[in-house]
Amino acid sequence: MMSTNPFSALAENIPSVFIQGFVLFMLLLIFFGTVIQMIHHKNLTYFFRNAKKAKLSAEKKLGAGERAAIIAKTVVHDIATTAELGAGKRRVAHVLGMWGTILFWIASVVMIFCYTSIDVETPTLWPMMWHIGAIMTCIGGYWFWLFLRVDVLAEAHPWYRIIKADLFVLTLLACATTGLAWSYTQSLNLENRWDDKVFLILYIISNLALFGGVYWSKFAHMFYKPGAAIQKNLAEADGSRDNLPPLAEAPKQFGLGIKREQPKHY
Amino acid sequence: MSTFVYMTRCDGCGHCVDICPSDIMHIDENIRRAVNIEPNFCWECYSCVKACPNHAIDVRGYADFAPMGHSVRVRREEEKGTISWKIKFRNGTTKDFVSPITTKPWGEFIPKLAEADKPNQEEINSQRLYTEPEGLNIDGELPAVPKDSFKKGVYY
Numbered sequence: 001m002m003s004t005n006p007f008s009a010l011a012e013n014i015p016s017v018f019i020q021g022f023v024l025f026m027l028l029l030i031f032f033g034t035v036i037q038m039i040h041h042k043n044l045t046y047f048f049r050n051a052k053k054a055k056l057s058a059e060k061k062l063g064a065g066e067r068a069a070i071i072a073k074t075v076v077h078d079i080a081t082t083a084e085l086g087a088g089k090r091r092v093a094h095v096l097g098m099w100g101t102i103l104f105w106i107a108s109v110v111m112i113f114c115y116t117s118i119d120v121e122t123p124t125l126w127p128m129m130w131h132i133g134a135i136m137t138c139i140g141g142y143w144f145w146l147f148l149r150v151d152v153l154a155e156a157h158p159w160y161r162i163i164k165a166d167l168f169v170l171t172l173l174a175c176a177t178t179g180l181a182w183s184y185t186q187s188l189n190l191e192n193r194w195d196d197k198v199f200l201i202l203y204i205i206s207n208l209a210l211f212g213g214v215y216w217s218k219f220a221h222m223f224y225k226p227g228a229a230i231q232k233n234l235a236e237a238d239g240s241r242d243n244l245p246p247l248a249e250a251p252k253q254f255g256l257g258i259k260r261e262q263p264k265h266y
Numbered sequence: 267m268s269t270f271v272y273m274t275r276c277d278g279c280g281h282c283v284d285i286c287p288s289d290i291m292h293i294d295e296n297i298r299r300a301v302n303i304e305p306n307f308c309w310e311c312y313s314c315v316k317a318c319p320n321h322a323i324d325v326r327g328y329a330d331f332a333p334m335g336h337s338v339r340v341r342r343e344e345e346k347g348t349i350s351w352k353i354k355f356r357n358g359t360t361k362d363f364v365s366p367i368t369t370k371p372w373g374e375f376i377p378k379l380a381e382a383d384k385p386n387q388e389e390i391n392s393q394r395l396y397t398e399p400e401g402l403n404i405d406g407e408l409p410a411v412p413k414d415s416f417k418k419g420v421y422y
Binding site: 047084149154165232245263 | 274337340343344
C-alpha cells in the first residue's frame, strides 16, 4: 500500500486530465477563498497600516541585507518549526500536522501531474511521501483535536463539541483519513467491490469541503501567520517592537521567576 | 478601559482564559483566538496581558485620549524573573521600567510566623518588613529614608 500510487489505479478508469482538472479547481478555490476573505476581513489593510506605524516608531533603519537575513531566519526558525507555540505538545502536534500536510499535498500534485499515465511507473518515493504525510497529519491532527485543543484543555469543553473554528482541522483530518482508507482498500484488491469507491467519494467530498471552505475556515492562517511572524521579527530588529519594552537586562538578584503553568485550571 | 487581542499575534493557547479573574477572556468560536467577551467587566488587572506568551493582548484607553497615541505595554520574561514596562506618552516621551517577578508558586513560601523568632523592639521600629532584606534576594542594604527628613504633619 505504502509504495503504490493510488492515483495511477484511478487513472485506469477516469482520464487523468479530469483528475488534474480537479486539482486545478482546488487551487482556484484556495485563491478565490483567500482573496475574498482578505477583502472582507481587511487583513492586508491591517498588515500595511501596522507596517506603516512600525516604520514611524522605528529606532533604526534596516538595510536590505539585514531585512533579508531576518526574513530568512524567521522562515527557518519561526515558520518551519512553529516557534510561536513555544516548547511543548502543541508545537510538536502542529509541526507534525503542518509538515505532514505539506508532504501529502506535494506528493499528491506530483503523482497526479507526472505519474497518472498508464505507461509511466511511479518512483516509490512519491507514494511513500504521500502516505507518510497523511499519517503525520492524522497523528498531529487527532492529537490536537482530542487533547490539545484550547476548548478541551483550557475551557473544559468535551472533544466532540464542534464549532465553526473546527472546519479547517476537521476537513483536513477527513482528507488525510479518507485518503489513507481509500489507498488501503484499493490495495486489498477486492475485485471491483464498493469499499474503495466509497472512500474515494468521501475523499473527494472532504477535499471539496477543505478547499471550498477557505473563506469560512482558518485555512488562510497558513498565509497570514508567516506574514505576522516576519512583521514581528522586523519590528523587534528595528526597535519599534509594537511599542513593547526591550528585552530586560535583568540585574543578577532578580533570579528565576515563577514558571508558566499549562492553562488547565478551569 | 479593557483588554483586547491582536489577532495576528494570538495563537489560542488559553493562558489568558486560565488566568482571567473575571472569567471574561474566552476563545472565539469562529477563529479560535482569545477574545474579551465582556469589556465592561474588565478591571485592567493586566493578568492576561502579562500571561500572554505572544504579547497578543493590550489594554485599550478611553476614547477621549486613546487616539492621541499613548501606549502602555508589558513584557514578562520568566526565565529572567522580570516584568518590563514601556510607557509611551502622548508627546512621544517614552519610559522603560524593569521590575522583578515577585509571584511565588501557589501554596509555597507561606511565612510560618508562629515558628519565627519574636521581633525585638528595634526590629519593630525599623522600616524593614518581615524577611527583609534577605527575603528580597538582594545584595546589601535597603535604601532608607531618615525620619527627620519627613515633612511636618506627614504621619508614619
